Amino acid sequence: MSEQIRVVIVDDDPLVRSALSLMLGGQSDVSVVGEAADGRAGVDLVRRLRPDVVLMDIRMPRLDGLAATRELHADAEPPRVIVLTTFDADDHVVGALAAGADGFLLKDTPPAEIVGALRTVAAGDPMLSPSVTRTLIDRLRADDGQDRSDDARTRLDRLTERELEVALAVGRGLANAEIASELYLSVPTVKAHVSRLFDKLQVTNRVQIAICVHDAGLV
Known part of the structure; x- marks a missing residue:
């Protein structure tokens, strides 16, 4: 840019x-x-x-x-x-x-x-x-109810402890720099974790990560 x-x-x-x-x-x-x-x-x-x-x-x-x-x-x-x-x-x-x-x-x-x-x-x-x-989040959680919750927990179970911490921070709406500060990581490291979350959670953007975390009842 x-x-x-x-x-x-x-x-x-x-x-x-x-x-x-x-x-x-x-x-x-x-x-x-x-x-x-x-x-x-x-x-x-x-x-x-x-x-x-x-x-x-x-x-x-x-x-x-x-x-x-x-x-x-x-x-x-x-x-x-x-x-x-x-x-x-x-x-x-x-x-x-x-x-x-x-x-x-x-x-x-x-x-x-x-x-x-x-x-x-x-x-x-x-x-x-x-x-x-x-x-x-409210709209998507209203669809399929328990099925969405169970699916979200299953997907989050694939994550490492650190990846889950990053996912929770994304679910709270934090930007990469804020996550880095909170978890004592570099911004490039946070970006790498977010990229892995896309693959492991089978999502294409951060909002879908947040929705998964909310569906699982973790935020």
Whole structure:
């Protein structure tokens, strides 16, 4: 990543695009390099400009944000994607997890928090709106009940003691640097543990690790 975080905004609402562009344009370390009004144009623009982070709306014409995120995630060097959603109960957010999104924020998130989330995701850590995360966990835990709980415990039993500690910290929403400080590890070591958690727990992102931990009743 360059010294500046290069951002593409994909949203069908011109007022939202304008507000985000104006807000981010005031940051010395952020550069908005492009905007698109629908998912199809967004995918094409991102592949041409190769930004560091994409701010992606969910409900858009031609190609929605979920499908657009999935397409980008399949690329050899995909950008980081932060999904922007109007409601924390948006049904598409659950599917966006599997599509490869790195962050979830509500559109009414305070500007300073959006900027902070952008920097966090650009640095390689996920950023999840607490209310979105809670909604996801509650919704998924409501499905299959005991079966989900038993499955989560079985998967967590595969972990070493240290891997379980990292999984629990991820389940509490800690970023890599915070986990490193709490467990007296280096950040690269934490990243290596998280990568192994993806394989052992058969998940594709940190939110799914958190969901597994919550399903098991450990957080």
